[in-house]
Amino acid sequence: MTDQEAPTARLFGRDAELRALEAFSARAGREGAVLLLSGEAGVGKSVLLDAVVAGAQAAGTRVIRATGVQFEADVSYAVLNQLLLPLAAGFAHLGEEERNALMVALGLLSGRVPDRTVIATACLDVLRHEAEQRPLLLVVDDLPWIDRPTTIVLEHLAHHLSGSRIGLLTASRTGEDSYFDAGGLPALHVEPVDDGAADELLRTAFPEMALRVRRRILTEARGNPLALLELAEALDPTQLSAREALPEVLPLTEAIEALFASRIKQLPEPTRDALLLAALEGSGDLGLLRRTATADGGTTALVPAETAKLIEIDEAAGRVVFRHPLVRSAVVESSTNVERRRVHRRLADFFTRDTERRAWHLAESAVEPDEAVAALLEEAARRKLHRGDAGGAIASLTRAAHLSPRAADRGRRLAEAAYLGADVTGELGTASRLLDQARSFDPSLGGSLHAAAAAAFILVNGDGIVDTAHRLVVSAIENGDHGYDAANTDLTDALYTLLLICWWAGREEFWAPLFDAIDRLVPEPPEIILLMSKAFPDTARATAGTRRRLAALIDRQSTETDPASLVRVNTSAVYMDLLGGCRAGAWRLIMSGRAGGTVRSSLACLMHLCLDDFATGRWEEGQRLADEGLALAKTHGYDFISYYFLFHEALLAAVRGEDTVMHQWADELTRVTTQRRAYGAARFAHHARTLGAIGRGDFEAAFHHACDLSPAGTLAPYTPHALWVALDLVEAALRTNRREQAEAHVRAMCEAALWDVSPRLGMLTLAARALVASDAEAPGLFEEAIGGPGARDWPFDYARVRLLYGERLRRARAPIEARLHLNAALEIFEGLGAAPWTARTVTELRAAGQAQPNPAVPAAAAAGLTAQETEIALLAAEGLTNKQIGERLLLSPRTVGSHLYRIFPKLGITSRAALRDALSR
Numbered sequence: 001m002t003d004q005e006a007p008t009a010r011l012f013g014r015d016a017e018l019r020a021l022e023a024f025s026a027r028a029g030r031e032g033a034v035l036l037l038s039g040e041a042g043v044g045k046s047v048l049l050d051a052v053v054a055g056a057q058a059a060g061t062r063v064i065r066a067t068g069v070q071f072e073a074d075v076s077y078a079v080l081n082q083l084l085l086p087l088a089a090g091f092a093h094l095g096e097e098e099r100n101a102l103m104v105a106l107g108l109l110s111g112r113v114p115d116r117t118v119i120a121t122a123c124l125d126v127l128r129h130e131a132e133q134r135p136l137l138l139v140v141d142d143l144p145w146i147d148r149p150t151t152i153v154l155e156h157l158a159h160h161l162s163g164s165r166i167g168l169l170t171a172s173r174t175g176e177d178s179y180f181d182a183g184g185l186p187a188l189h190v191e192p193v194d195d196g197a198a199d200e201l202l203r204t205a206f207p208e209m210a211l212r213v214r215r216r217i218l219t220e221a222r223g224n225p226l227a228l229l230e231l232a233e234a235l236d237p238t239q240l241s242a243r244e245a246l247p248e249v250l251p252l253t254e255a256i257e258a259l260f261a262s263r264i265k266q267l268p269e270p271t272r273d274a275l276l277l278a279a280l281e282g283s284g285d286l287g288l289l290r291r292t293a294t295a296d297g298g299t300t301a302l303v304p305a306e307t308a309k310l311i312e313i314d315e316a317a318g319r320v321v322f323r324h325p326l327v328r329s330a331v332v333e334s335s336t337n338v339e340r341r342r343v344h345r346r347l348a349d350f351f352t353r354d355t356e357r358r359a360w361h362l363a364e365s366a367v368e369p370d371e372a373v374a375a376l377l378e379e380a381a382r383r384k385l386h387r388g389d390a391g392g393a394i395a396s397l398t399r400a401a402h403l404s405p406r407a408a409d410r411g412r413r414l415a416e417a418a419y420l421g422a423d424v425t426g427e428l429g430t431a432s433r434l435l436d437q438a439r440s441f442d443p444s445l446g447g448s449l450h451a452a453a454a455a456a457f458i459l460v461n462g463d464g465i466v467d468t469a470h471r472l473v474v475s476a477i478e479n480g481d482h483g484y485d486a487a488n489t490d491l492t493d494a495l496y497t498l499l500l501i502c503w504w505a506g507r508e509e510f511w512a513p514l515f516d517a518i519d520r521l522v523p524e525p526p527e528i529i530l531l532m533s534k535a536f537p538d539t540a541r542a543t544a545g546t547r548r549r550l551a552a553l554i555d556r557q558s559t560e561t562d563p564a565s566l567v568r569v570n571t572s573a574v575y576m577d578l579l580g581g582c583r584a585g586a587w588r589l590i591m592s593g594r595a596g597g598t599v600r601s602s603l604a605c606l607m608h609l610c611l612d613d614f615a616t617g618r619w620e621e622g623q624r625l626a627d628e629g630l631a632l633a634k635t636h637g638y639d640f641i642s643y644y645f646l647f648h649e650a651l652l653a654a655v656r657g658e659d660t661v662m663h664q665w666a667d668e669l670t671r672v673t674t675q676r677r678a679y680g681a682a683r684f685a686h687h688a689r690t691l692g693a694i695g696r697g698d699f700e701a702a703f704h705h706a707c708d709l710s711p712a713g714t715l716a717p718y719t720p721h722a723l724w725v726a727l728d729l730v731e732a733a734l735r736t737n738r739r740e741q742a743e744a745h746v747r748a749m750c751e752a753a754l755w756d757v758s759p760r761l762g763m764l765t766l767a768a769r770a771l772v773a774s775d776a777e778a779p780g781l782f783e784e785a786i787g788g789p790g791a792r793d794w795p796f797d798y799a800r801v802r803l804l805y806g807e808r809l810r811r812a813r814a815p816i817e818a819r820l821h822l823n824a825a826l827e828i829f830e831g832l833g834a835a836p837w838t839a840r841t842v843t844e845l846r847a848a849g850q851a852q853p854n855p856a857v858p859a860a861a862a863a864g865l866t867a868q869e870t871e872i873a874l875l876a877a878e879g880l881t882n883k884q885i886g887e888r889l890l891l892s893p894r895t896v897g898s899h900l901y902r903i904f905p906k907l908g909i910t911s912r913a914a915l916r917d918a919l920s921r
């Protein structure tokens with residue numbers, strides 16, 4: 001706004017905001033700061049920015065300004081260009097890689113696809129270098145309308161300004177969707193001005209206005225300065241009536257736009273045409289407008305618009321400026337389709353050499369498919385890709401597909417867009433664009449399956465919801481001409497993607513189309529698809545036969561090299577606890593990912609290893625892999641997929657007793673998943689919360705969190721994760737006097753025959769049965785649980801069962817036996833770093849009469865005794881006979897004897913009598 005003579009140059013009612021902004025400016029100049037202004041249209045954000053700019057410049061700060069423009073051609077890094085070009089001299093100070101990346105991004109150089117983080121870092125370096133001379137302030141108005149790649153760079157900047165003397169100040173109109181993630185950044189919401197200020201503003205701007213009219217305007221404008229001024233401006237009789245025709249409830253933005261529209265309608269035809277040209281062109285370059293204007297050749301046609309105070313023509317600067325962004329949108333809104341297309345066509349003809357702009361305008365002007373336009377868009381997509389804007393490239397390709405007259409080209413372009421998104425970015429513009437894409441699927445396209453599967457994946461990792469992704473893939477499958485041929489890999493790929501989507505969605509009704517399609521496969525479904533569909537979605541209802549077949553398949557895949565097959569088999573293994581056999585293959589893919597291989601399969605393998613690490617007690621490694629996965633997902637824009645790693649971060653924090661941290665991760669997981677309506681994925685958070693609550697002894701909360709996964713007494717269909725908290729639920733129910741629910745849940749576990757699904761679940765089921773069993777029956781069940789094959793392979797679960805057993809024994813007044821189990825549990829908990837369980841076990845041991853944690857355990861460990869040898873030694877030291885020990889540990893007395901035979905020399909003793917002393921050394 002450079003309207004010098006206007007009385008509005010003075011700001012009314014903004015003392016508080018100006019003070020806050022002044023403080024921001026000062027702080028930014030000292031130590032770096034960011035501030036995001038927001039507020040409704042016309043409330044005065046841009047004029048506040050003007051004020052800050054003036055103040056900062058007066059104080060010696062260098063200010064660089066840029067503005068997002070609605071309707072402008074979607075050109076990657078267009079705004080970054082505006083911001084950085086004034087500082088181009090500083091590029092010389094960058095390292096070669098950074099400089100090249102930045103120059104490629106800004107379109108100054110052609111070259112290798114720059115990495116986004118490199119661009120962001122380079123950009124920050126340039127700014128920092130400049131700020132060494134004097135403070136620097138970046139001001140970005142209308143943030144929601146800037147191109148996405150620039151948004152990403154700005155987001156990065158916003159988080160890295162501290163200690164730099166750089167300020168970043170942005171303004172966004174509320175209600176406009178923005179790619180910018182404002183999460184956690186300092187913000188200032190600009191409210192309408194108060195009645196006093198509004199009145200003063202009106203009286204200053206329109207001193208002649210009658211009191212009655214002023215009151216009316218004050219009421220209608222509700223403190224919005226633009227509304228105040230525009231309603232007053234409209235005060236000739238005809239326009240006044242237009243205003244009165246406005247319904248009371250019209251939102252202010254629309255009301256103001258309507259006011260502008262009514263003024264635009266009264267302009268002569270050539271003026272409106274010239275205005276539309278300016279609005280759709282975007283840059284406001286007068287020279288350009290002159291060259292593209294119609295017959296009379298000048299911008300003279302614009303003059304009436306200036307008289308009507310809709311624009312300002314600045315001949316000296318060679319620019320035309322819309323008085324307000326709403327004027328621009330009113331101009332576009334009040335034009336017809338045909339008029340808009342004509343103007344775009346003219347602009348396209350003008351931008352003969354600028355492929356991206358030309359392609360954009362041509363696409364906007366196209367009424368029907370046109371191969372020339374589609375080809376140009378495809379070329380524009382290549383350029384975008386070249387600059388590292390894969391998201392933009394996908395958008396252009398999608399557009400190109402729409403405009404392709406031939407089905408084959410359409411399929412090819414869609415598939416390429418989808419491929420790019422899935423393998424390069426993991427993100428795609430907006431859901432609506434994808435919906436467009438879905439609509440464009442031609443049932444006769446073979447390639448569309450691939451495209452749909454990949455696009456769905458992209459969609460979910462971008463800002464889409466799983467419902468859309470589901471619809472996309474289901475309709476591609478149902479309309480495809482694949483004849484349900486089981487050998488068609490496009491089809492099986494799509495089925496796998498659909499399985500994941502159903503899983504993420506976590507809603508029963510999503511599964512039917514998948515099972516239908518699998519049933520229809522001819523001659524018969526491939527083994528892996530079949531097994532996956534049985535082992536994974538609803539493990540509680542899987543069978544021992546499925547487990548056997550899957551285990552055999554895992555054995556066979558030791559030589560498998562196809563990442564997709566590996567990942568699918570591993571996925572099937574998750575809830576059957578068969579991941580152990582998949583580790584080698586998973587590591588291979590992770591290593592190849594680290595060396596630059598495909599990110600997507602690497603992510604999948606990282607999460608499979610995390611899962612196995614947790615269950616098998618490799619928590620340190622699990623932590624490192626979760627951190628790696630999270631970072632990898634973040635760098636590559638797999639925003640949604642990151643939830644797996646958020647889950648592990650939360651889970652590990654829970655079992656280590658870091659409650660606050662657990663909640664932060666779990667909340668983040670909830671946010672990432674529920675915003676995409678991925679309720680199945682969201683459930684993972686309940687697992688961490690359940691364990692966290694048990695850890696801090698809050699069994700009431702634990703019960704509710706576990707029930708959030710599946711209510712007591714049921715193993716909810718398609719919710720295998722509920723199996724992992726089933727024992728927790730039973731424990732929490734008993735602790736909170738919900739015996740009936742506990743028993744009902746145990747019944748559900750038994751009815752599901754979970755031992756068939758996995759020995760680990762078998763152990764947990766036995767332990768759960770023991771918990772609700774009588775004192776007479778409980779020990780037998782506990783013994784069976786901990787004596788099962790491979791029970792110790794799941795140390796955390798195993799130790800928890802022994803803790804539960806010990807607790808039970810102590811209450812049954814068998815302190816000696818109780819201590820045996822508690823000490824065994826303690827050793828494992830300590831080794832794992834499961835702090836809350838360690839503490840609980842120590843307390844329990846004290847209650848069982850052991851003053852200190854049994855000193856025998858460290859002594860035995862130091863002497864190199866195995867866990868089982870330690871147990872035997874302890875029991876023998878307590879005075880039990882070999883027979884008694886054998887009964888307790890399900891060993892023959894002879895085996896106990898031979899253990900002792902090996903134990904004595906390790907402890908440096910020769911007799912049973914010396915055991916107690918040796919163990920307490």
Ligand SMILES: Nc1ncnc2c1ncn2[C@@H]1O[C@H](COP(=O)(O)OP(=O)(O)OP(=O)(O)O)[C@@H](O)[C@H]1O
Binds near residue numbers: 043046325
């Ligand atoms: N406090 C104020 N005192 C006087 N005039 C003001 C005040 N605030 C805004 N104005 C005037 O109101 C009009 C709209 O302000 P501005 O363009 O800053 O709004 P905005 O919040 O940036 O809106 P948008 O979201 O549409 O960009 C301008 O003409 C401006 O001069």
Ligand SMILES: [Mg+2]
Binds near residue numbers: 141
């Ligand atoms: Mg503004």
